[in-house]
Amino acid sequence: MTQAITADRNEQEIDHATFTTLRRIVERETGIALAEGKRHMLQARLGSRLRSMGMTGFQAFLARLDEPDAHAERAALISAVTTNVTGFFREAHHFTLLAERILPPLVDPLRRAGRLRLWSAACSTGEEAYSIAASLHRVCPDIGTCDARILATDIDEQVLARAALAEYGAKQIAPLGAEQRMALFGSTGATRIRDDLRRLVRFRPLNLNGDWPMRGPFHVIFCRNVAIYFPRDRQERLWQRFGDLLAPGGWLILGHSERLTGPAAADFRCEDITAYRKIG
CATH class of the missing domain: 1.10.155.10 (Chemotaxis receptor methyltransferase CheR, N-terminal domain)
Known part of the structure; x- marks a missing residue:
């Protein structure tokens, strides 16, 4: 035996x-x-x-x-x-920056028949993308009448399927305050993301190291706590590719352990904690 x-x-x-x-x-x-x-x-x-x-x-x-x-x-x-550690409004300073500084100047042009595109790269189970959507709705309550979209991508199709369901359990919801729960779920007892926020987000499978079908331009790209698992040369190539898809003045938001290095660094200014703005 x-x-x-x-x-x-x-x-x-x-x-x-x-x-x-x-x-x-x-x-x-x-x-x-x-x-x-x-x-x-x-x-x-x-x-x-x-x-x-x-x-x-x-x-x-x-x-x-x-x-x-x-x-x-x-x-x-x-x-x-793949590591799927995420959470609603994780690294909260980024969402404060998004709501108070990044989005407000974009709202008036958007309302005048403009367009707004944001990307949650390596979105995992969707908490980041829905937090972006809630921040956008906070700044522009009539966002549903505008041409605004959030692309949310991940290489792992299993987590994308969970993200698209938009259903979350007590473990994911418990850290949220009452105001954040209302912003995301519409009531403090609900467990599914509000319909109007879900309509803003498109989930798609994407390998960050493969071909990208998107042409941009994006106004904001979140790519947090994923590039730390890549060799440095791949990180620096990724920053360049993001830069190519960002509109002039667009923002690249990285994770707390990541820094924008390599050739792409010359095209950005560091404006806040791991928040970089494309020059131009």
């Missing part, structure tokens, strides 16, 4: 060669550089997928990834390596 248990455990462990190959696939597909210390994390997160597929080990999973109809396995791998 002990030998059988040991053999089964070994089959469900990722050996060094398999992990090295998986790391290479992950970086190629997502831009995320997995450290050696993440082997056990990946093993634990993918274990249930292997069991549900009846696979005997990670080498079988690796072989499956090469098959043309392995979309579900590739999605499982992406979901396993």
